[in-house]
Amino acid sequence: MDHAPLGRSGLMVSRLAYGNALTHGEQLDDRTSFACVRAALDAGITTFDTADAYAGGRAEELLCRALAGHRREDLVLCTKVGRSKRDDPNAGRLSRKHIVESLHGSLGRLGTDHIDLYQAHRFDPETPLEETMLAFASLVNAGKVLYVGVSEWPADRIRAAAALAKELGVPLIASQPQYSLLWRVIEAEVVPTCVELGIGQLVWSPLAGGVLTGKYAPGVPAPENSRAARSPIGAQSINRWNYLDDAVLTAVGAVARLAAEAGLSLPRLAIAWVLRNPAVSGALLGASRPEHLRDNVEALSVRLDDDFVKLVEEAVEPVVRRDPVLTRDPLGPAARFR
Numbered sequence: 001m002d003h004a005p006l007g008r009s010g011l012m013v014s015r016l017a018y019g020n021a022l023t024h025g026e027q028l029d030d031r032t033s034f035a036c037v038r039a040a041l042d043a044g045i046t047t048f049d050t051a052d053a054y055a056g057g058r059a060e061e062l063l064c065r066a067l068a069g070h071r072r073e074d075l076v077l078c079t080k081v082g083r084s085k086r087d088d089p090n091a092g093r094l095s096r097k098h099i100v101e102s103l104h105g106s107l108g109r110l111g112t113d114h115i116d117l118y119q120a121h122r123f124d125p126e127t128p129l130e131e132t133m134l135a136f137a138s139l140v141n142a143g144k145v146l147y148v149g150v151s152e153w154p155a156d157r158i159r160a161a162a163a164l165a166k167e168l169g170v171p172l173i174a175s176q177p178q179y180s181l182l183w184r185v186i187e188a189e190v191v192p193t194c195v196e197l198g199i200g201q202l203v204w205s206p207l208a209g210g211v212l213t214g215k216y217a218p219g220v221p222a223p224e225n226s227r228a229a230r231s232p233i234g235a236q237s238i239n240r241w242n243y244l245d246d247a248v249l250t251a252v253g254a255v256a257r258l259a260a261e262a263g264l265s266l267p268r269l270a271i272a273w274v275l276r277n278p279a280v281s282g283a284l285l286g287a288s289r290p291e292h293l294r295d296n297v298e299a300l301s302v303r304l305d306d307d308f309v310k311l312v313e314e315a316v317e318p319v320v321r322r323d324p325v326l327t328r329d330p331l332g333p334a335a336r337f338r
Contacts, residue, residue: 001044002300006281008198009173011116011147013076015275016297017047019204019284024050024059028288037066039290043297049176049202049284050110051080051121052102053092060109072112078202079106080151080176082121094124096135103139117202119149119176123157133161137168149174149202154327155189162197172199177327179203179280181212181255181270181316182243185326191279200281203274207285207296211243212270214256218246247319254315262308267292271299273312 002015018040024033040048048067050059060079067075081102083092090098106115118139120132139145148170150158158175165172175194177186179201186201194201207213242248252266259269274283287293304312313320 001046001297003046004281005200006117006147006202007173007194007200009147009171009200011076011173013047013200013202013282014045015282015300016043016045016271017049017076017078017202017282017284018045018293019049019286020059020063021051021054021204021286023286023288024055024062026055026059030062030065032289033062034066035290036287036293037063039287039293040285041067041070043294045297046074047076047078047202047282049078049080049204051083051119052106052109053080053083053121057105057109060106064109064111068111076116077110077112078117078119078149079110079115080119080121081106082124092124094120094127094132094135096131096138099132099135100139103144107144114143115145117147117149117174118145119151119174120153120161122152123150123154129157129160130164133164133168133170136165137170140170147171147173149176149199151176152178152327153190154324155193158190158199159193159197162199174202174281175199176202176204176284178205179274179277179283180206180208181273181312182208182248182252182320184320184322185324188322189324190327191277195279201277201279202282202284203280204284206271206274206283207267208243208270211248211252212255212266214252214266216244216249217253218249245319251316251319255312258308258312258315264302265295267296268299268302269304269312271296272302272304273309275299276304276309 003012004015006013048063050063081099082094136148150161162172177190179186256266259266271283274280285293285296
């Protein structure tokens with residue numbers, strides 16, 4: 001497993017990290033969840049990402065149980081605060097109250113005395129940014145959080161947070177956005193801003209919710225064992241970005257053919273393309289089966305030349321989402337969590 005610094009910090013993360021959104025506590029039974037974590041560890045993955053909102057906190061609990069027996073110092077544990085299904089006026093906010101209470105809940109569920117990377121899970125326009133950053137600073141100063149990051153924030157808010165973080169002495173080092181061959185909205189504004197500020201990208205959904213595995217085809221029902229067919233939450237997570245539109249699936253089919261001609265699987269190509277971006281410190285992989293994870297990790301050995309990348313990007317260009325406005329509210333105003 002390759003490792004890289006997260007931004008300009010001293011924190012080293014595995015180039016491929018394990019994320020358990022939509023899997024642990026929701027789509028997978030506990031036994032399969034544990035098997036996927038073991039496969040990640042066997043592959044050399046040291047960075048694990050979760051959130052208090054995933055499965056109502058159960059994703060953190062399952063990750064803790066799956067990692068039991070492994071030296072805490074060898075792991076980089078990342079979790080997030082904000083976004084919640086709970087019917088509570090303070091839930092899902094980035095207020096001092098919710099941040100502090102959520103952090104203590106996450107520490108208990110993860111079975112640790114500190115979080116390596118604590119991330120603000122989408123911007124909260126109803127809480128002053130100064131309050132959010134002061135809350136993070138207090139947790140850093142107390143030794144309960146080592147580094148701070150944000151997830152799905154637009155460039156201007158990242159810049160404002162970075163200025164406050166510098167003033168408060170808080171190590172704001174990470175941005176966790178969606179990024180793939182199909183979703184490139186961070187390239188215009190978020191990436192240049194973060195490169196300037198020394199903030200690394202720890203990206204999620206490099207396989208576009210599984211669409212870049214090649215399992216879906218235009219005009220054909222989703223396979224029974226796929227995310228889109230197994231649960232309403234899984235289907236919603238893909239359909240909200242129109243990834244199952246015939247035009248998108250046709251473009252993905254063209255990329256799959258290019259991958260096959262180059263002797264690559266489509267997932268390995270898609271992951272290698274994401275890691276090719278020098279602003280990306282690491283990419284989060286989910287898994288519904290341990291063998292999928294073991295196969296996808298092989299993307300680390302793939303080197304893509306410029307001419308081949310040009311052909312791939314031309315194949316998907318008609319369906320690529322690039323509008324940086326989508327970094328402000330990619331889920332729509334009614335969504336409260338990812």
